[in-house]
Amino acid sequence: MRQSQLFTKTLKKVPKDEVSKSAQLLLRAGFIDKLSAGVYTFLPLGLRVIEKIEKIIDEEMKSLGAQRILMPALVPKKNWETTGRWESFDALFKLKGKNKIEYALGATHEEVVVPLVRKHVSSWRDLPLAIFQIQDKFRDELRTKSGILRTREFLMKDLYSFHASQKDLDLFYEKVKKAYRRIFRKLKIDSKTYLTLASGGTFSKYSHEYQTVTPAGEDTIYICPKCRVAVNKELGSKNIKCWRCGRALSEGVKAIEIANIFKLKEKYTKAFDFRFTDKDGSRKLVMMGCYGIGLPRLMGAVVEIYHDDLGIIWPEPIAPFKFHLIQIGTNPQVQKEAEKVYKSLQKAGHEVIYDDRKNVGIGEKLMDCDLIGIPWRIIVSEKSLKKDAVEIKRRNRKKLSFVEIKKLNQYLDEVVG
RNA sequence: CGGAGAGUGGUGUAAUGGUAGCACGAGUCCUUUGGGAGGAUUUAGUCCGGGUUCAAAUCCCGGCUCUCCGACCA
Numbered sequence: 083m084r085q086s087q088l089f090t091k092t093l094k095k096v097p098k099d100e101v102s103k104s105a106q107l108l109l110r111a112g113f114i115d116k117l118s119a120g121v122y123t124f125l126p127l128g129l130r131v132i133e134k135i136e137k138i139i140d141e142e143m144k145s146l147g148a149q150r151i152l153m154p155a156l157v158p159k160k161n162w163e164t165t166g167r168w169e170s171f172d173a174l175f176k177l178k179g180k181n182k183i184e185y186a187l188g189a190t191h192e193e194v195v196v197p198l199v200r201k202h203v204s205s206w207r208d209l210p211l212a213i214f215q216i217q218d219k220f221r222d223e224l225r226t227k228s229g230i231l232r233t234r235e236f237l238m239k240d241l242y243s244f245h246a247s248q249k250d251l252d253l254f255y256e257k258v259k260k261a262y263r264r265i266f267r268k269l270k271i272d273s274k275t276y277l278t279l280a281s282g283g284t285f286s287k288y289s290h291e292y293q294t295v296t297p298a299g300e301d302t303i304y305i306c307p308k309c310r311v312a313v314n315k316e317l318g319s320k321n322i323k324c325w326r327c328g329r330a331l332s333e334g335v336k337a338i339e340i341a342n343i344f345k346l347k348e349k350y351t352k353a354f355d356f357r358f359t360d361k362d363g364s365r366k367l368v369m370m371g372c373y374g375i376g377l378p379r380l381m382g383a384v385v386e387i388y389h390d391d392l393g394i395i396w397p398e399p400i401a402p403f404k405f406h407l408i409q410i411g412t413n414p415q416v417q418k419e420a421e422k423v424y425k426s427l428q429k430a431g432h433e434v435i436y437d438d439r440k441n442v443g444i445g446e447k448l449m450d451c452d453l454i455g456i457p458w459r460i461i462v463s464e465k466s467l468k469k470d471a472v473e474i475k476r477r478n479r480k481k482l483s484f485v486e487i488k489k490l491n492q493y494l495d496e497v498v499g
Numbered sequence: 500c501g502g503a504g505a506g507u508g509g510u511g512u513a514a515u516g517g518u519a520g521c522a523c524g525a526g527u528c529c530u531u532u533g534g535g536a537g538g539a540u541u542u543a544g545u546c547c548g549g550g551u552u553c554a555a556a557u558c559c560c561g562g563c564u565c566u567c568c569g570a571c572c573a
Contacts, residue, residue, distance in 0.1 A: 094523060094535070095511040099504080099566040119565065171573060190573055224500060224571060232572090282573090289573095300572090344573090374573090411532050445534040452534090463533065473533095 083126075083403065085437040085450075090115070090125045092450045102298055104385035105229025107394050111453045113402075120226025120234040122378070127454065130402035132237065135377050136216055138268050138399065139239050142261040146254075148212035148241055153194045155218060159184040161193035165353040173221040175234075187220035192350045192372065195242045200356040203368065206246045209358060210254060214241035216377070228298055230378040231338060231386075241373040244351075246360060251345060251369045258343055258373050262292060265375070269384055270397035275340065278303050279325050280314035282344065289344050293337035296386040301339055304331035312337070338383050341375040394455030395478050404498075405434040406456035410444050410463035420462040423472060423487060427460075430491050434460075452477070458498060 090112040108114045113128030162168035174186040219238045245251040266272040275294045282289040293303050302315040306324035313322050351368040360366050388395040409420030424436045437447050461473040471484040485493045
């Protein structure tokens with residue numbers, strides 16, 4: 083990608099009343115654009131990050147044996163009435179069509195997935211079954227917050243599992259926990275993310291949330307010093323002990339809920355009278371679980387954690403590009419060599435954004451580079467060409483390395499990986 | 500939903516009742532190229548509606564929007 087062609091430029095300023103660091107940086111660096119409060123466009127750079135997160139999640143879900151589908155956002159009123167949530171789910175966006183049929187925009191998809199799966203599951207032989215989608219959710223929040231951390235429309239991965247027994251649900255639930263940990267590890271937020279006991283809302287008495295510690299979080303959690311678990315303040319008394327080892331918990335820390343998992347059991351299958359025939363011939367309600375991850379929130383949480391005064395520092399697996407190639411100066415020889423390096427990197431299959439902009443000073447290029455936060459910076463300049471080399475620097479390190487151009491691809495394979 | 504603050508060129512801001520100014524951006528030209536360069540020149544603005552006043556960006560009323568705090572949050 084040539085930066086001269088990139089849609090949207092970086093901004094020097096963002097509104098002074100935007101205090102969330104992730105919102106400031108993502109707006110300034112041109113990853114997102116705000117249409118209205120809690121409603122955002124993902125620009126080319128931001129979409130690349132979302133797509134990478136999506137790919138990581140998609141692979142992990144498939145490793146669980148889950149199959150991906152895409153359900154509609156427009157969900158008829160009668161489905162919500164079946165579960166009682168037309169009235170009880172306060173955040174539904176409701177609308178009416180020309181045909182007088184009322185709908186709600188999907189805020190969660192039990193009302194769609196349960197009748198869908200019921201059509202195809204009738205025997206214990208059809209279970210277990212896991213279905214997921216990655217799709218926009220709509221929630222009429224009273225208040226949106228902190229850029230993409232809390233919005234009214236957001237991309238969500240929602241996985242639904244169906245089981246013949248509680249035991250089978252329990253087993254799958256544990257597998258999902260492991261898959262979630264793998265996702266968090268790839269996003270480099272695992273060490274700050276705690277499995278947190280929280281209230282279940284309309285789903286159940288308790289639920290498990292994954293809370294990532296950051297000052298921008300809207301929840302307060304108490305952490306066990308030993309286990310990697312926590313308790314959400316919303317459960318009440320702060321004298322609660324660790325639900326795993328019984329130790330006293332930490333002082334409250336701010337955290338953001340990036341994912342949650344629920345054992346819905348029979349709650350929604352009962353509403354739709356979704357039964358299967360068990361081995362003994364009896365008709366039983368299907369046991370169900372649901373598991374959500376908000377993708378933009380994950381992206382925002384990463385930026386909250388990985389940034390410095392100059393800009394974002396993307397973890398490599400979700401960086402929009404791996405390399406930021408910059409050519410410095412107007413020397414035609416430098417430009418020619420930079421073009422050659424760009425083509426050679428592309429040919430080697432590397433994801434590279436090339437700052438080929440003319441009439442842009444070196445200061446501005448370097449500031450933009452740090453702001454956008456690509457993991458590896460490669461500079462071609464008169465200085466580097468005197469050594470027949472390029473200069474390589476990691477975004478989060480001070481050290482500069484000069485690498486001979488003819489050995490560059492080999493170096494990238496061996497050192498950068 | 501309660502509270503607070505704020506809406507001025509594309510962006511960020513100044514002007515508290517009296518000439519709408521500055522910076523960035525964008526356009527043209529010249530110079531410049533290792534940490535947001537310099538000069539010349541052009542461009543474009545008071546959220547909407549009503550009121551007070553000789554005079555309103557400024558004061559008053561209503562509306563809309565944004566941000567923050569709280570409540571809420573499958």
